Amino acid sequence: MDKTRRSFIGKGVGMSMALGFPALVRGKNLNGKVQVAAVGVNGMGFSDFSNIASHEKVQHVALCDVDLDRFDKAAEKAPTAKKFQDFREMFAQMGDQIDAVSVSTPDHMHALVAIEAMKRGKHVYCQKPLAHTVWEARQMRLWAEKTGVVTQMGNQIHSALEYRLGTRLIQDGAIGKVIEVHSWISVSGNERTRLLAPPKSGPVPKNLAWDLWLGCAPEREFAPEAYHPFVWRDWQDFGGGGLGDFGCHVLDPVFTALKLKAPLSVVADNSGINEHVWPVNETVRWTFPGSDLTAGKTLNVTWTDGGLKPARKLAKMPPELDLPGGGSIFIGEKGNMVLAHVAAPRLYPADKFTGFSYPDVGKKPIHWHRWVDAILGGEKTTDGFDYAGWLAETVQLGNVATRMATRPADSRGGHNIDPAHGATLLGWDAANMKFPNHPEAEKLLTKIYRKGWEVPAA
Numbered sequence: 001m002d003k004t005r006r007s008f009i010g011k012g013v014g015m016s017m018a019l020g021f022p023a024l025v026r027g028k029n030l031n032g033k034v035q036v037a038a039v040g041v042n043g044m045g046f047s048d049f050s051n052i053a054s055h056e057k058v059q060h061v062a063l064c065d066v067d068l069d070r071f072d073k074a075a076e077k078a079p080t081a082k083k084f085q086d087f088r089e090m091f092a093q094m095g096d097q098i099d100a101v102s103v104s105t106p107d108h109m110h111a112l113v114a115i116e117a118m119k120r121g122k123h124v125y126c127q128k129p130l131a132h133t134v135w136e137a138r139q140m141r142l143w144a145e146k147t148g149v150v151t152q153m154g155n156q157i158h159s160a161l162e163y164r165l166g167t168r169l170i171q172d173g174a175i176g177k178v179i180e181v182h183s184w185i186s187v188s189g190n191e192r193t194r195l196l197a198p199p200k201s202g203p204v205p206k207n208l209a210w211d212l213w214l215g216c217a218p219e220r221e222f223a224p225e226a227y228h229p230f231v232w233r234d235w236q237d238f239g240g241g242g243l244g245d246f247g248c249h250v251l252d253p254v255f256t257a258l259k260l261k262a263p264l265s266v267v268a269d270n271s272g273i274n275e276h277v278w279p280v281n282e283t284v285r286w287t288f289p290g291s292d293l294t295a296g297k298t299l300n301v302t303w304t305d306g307g308l309k310p311a312r313k314l315a316k317m318p319p320e321l322d323l324p325g326g327g328s329i330f331i332g333e334k335g336n337m338v339l340a341h342v343a344a345p346r347l348y349p350a351d352k353f354t355g356f357s358y359p360d361v362g363k364k365p366i367h368w369h370r371w372v373d374a375i376l377g378g379e380k381t382t383d384g385f386d387y388a389g390w391l392a393e394t395v396q397l398g399n400v401a402t403r404m405a406t407r408p409a410d411s412r413g414g415h416n417i418d419p420a421h422g423a424t425l426l427g428w429d430a431a432n433m434k435f436p437n438h439p440e441a442e443k444l445l446t447k448i449y450r451k452g453w454e455v456p457a458a
């Protein structure tokens, strides 16, 4: 390894922090490529690996996956990268050679891997939903702030022209001040396994280090086709249901356009839930403080998933059109905007916007490359944890509210988010991370970590 480079990296962020420089100065001075480690290299991890590897200034030096059978595609493209099953071993052996880490594991391990990377001064690209709990989302933001590393959440559509145009239209006042927002996704929180409790265990495949896959989650036995790969999403111990899966995508342009941070309150109901799985569908409503972009002193953002959509008539679309499978309706004082997940924004009622001149939002940047460019001293990422942390907290707050709505998981019940009729409205004191009117719900802000796998507080 190049001696100058090694001595520079050896000083790393510790030096830049001590001198008060932002960490991205470090990237500018790298005399070679940004040396990246990928944690979770199949599924979305392969997309992250490939998109990061396609930057000419990147070299992958380490690949980590708990499943030996899932290395092949990435290993073929990065034959010199060293392979690991345990990310802790990877940091122990190669810490001084890694500049940046991409985290594409299941959700329950995001915060632990990302924070262990940030603690060591590594820049981090972390898949959505960034974290598994409200507390973890807060720690992600605080660790990024403390270490000054370059961060980006992996909700890549943040950089898509469709979303950039949608957020620009809201900020330019195309529909006037915003009265309310309705966001939805067709995906259900319990559609992969349709199980309601852990199934009978089965032998762990030789290629899989099950204990490492479990990581910080409570002990449970492996069962084929119940958790790994992909279907872990249905389980509260590993995923976040429909909202956890898509909230950081669909709500991202709502957050960017309206410059949202912490809500004032959240309330939810769902089709039925127990302590194991997420509901088939849910309705969540956050109330945010108003701003110069909103019509009222507060703004309601309502989320539905699992096949529930807002009333079509809210959008004022032409009769031949229907709402897309996912997206948001922004209802404004001068019109409405439907921003599909993912398609160009549409302004309604159509006759009001005939001949409307859409602004130019430039070329499509590559989300993954924006992170690498920022490491190399380029423009700051717009989806860093300083922004994404708030979005992730809000998504996880929705999941706390969902878990407070205790209809039995097999009831497929109706929805009631009206606090006047019994729904639990959680007032949110963001500064202190408290629900002053429902302290008993505060235990759901975090989770119990398996011994030895605790996420360090910032």
Ligand SMILES: NC(=O)c1ccc[n+]([C@@H]2O[C@H](COP(=O)([O-])OP(=O)(O)OC[C@H]3O[C@@H](n4cnc5c(N)ncnc54)[C@H](O)[C@@H]3O)[C@@H](O)[C@H]2O)c1
Binding pocket: 039, 040, 041, 042, 043, 044, 045, 064, 065, 066, 067, 070, 085, 087, 104, 105, 106, 107, 109, 127, 128, 129, 154, 155, 156, 212, 213, 215, 228, 229, 230, 231, 245
């Ligand atoms: N941005 C997007 O559009 C998008 C799309 C799909 C998934 N995702 C996100 O990507 C992440 C992965 O989802 P997926 O669908 O690819 O899941 P998956 O289960 O298919 O793949 C996860 C990969 O990580 C590996 N892995 C699991 N635990 C690990 C650990 N502790 N250390 C190292 N490797 C580990 C698995 O073996 C597997 O190869 C999730 O956070 C998910 O929310 C994002």
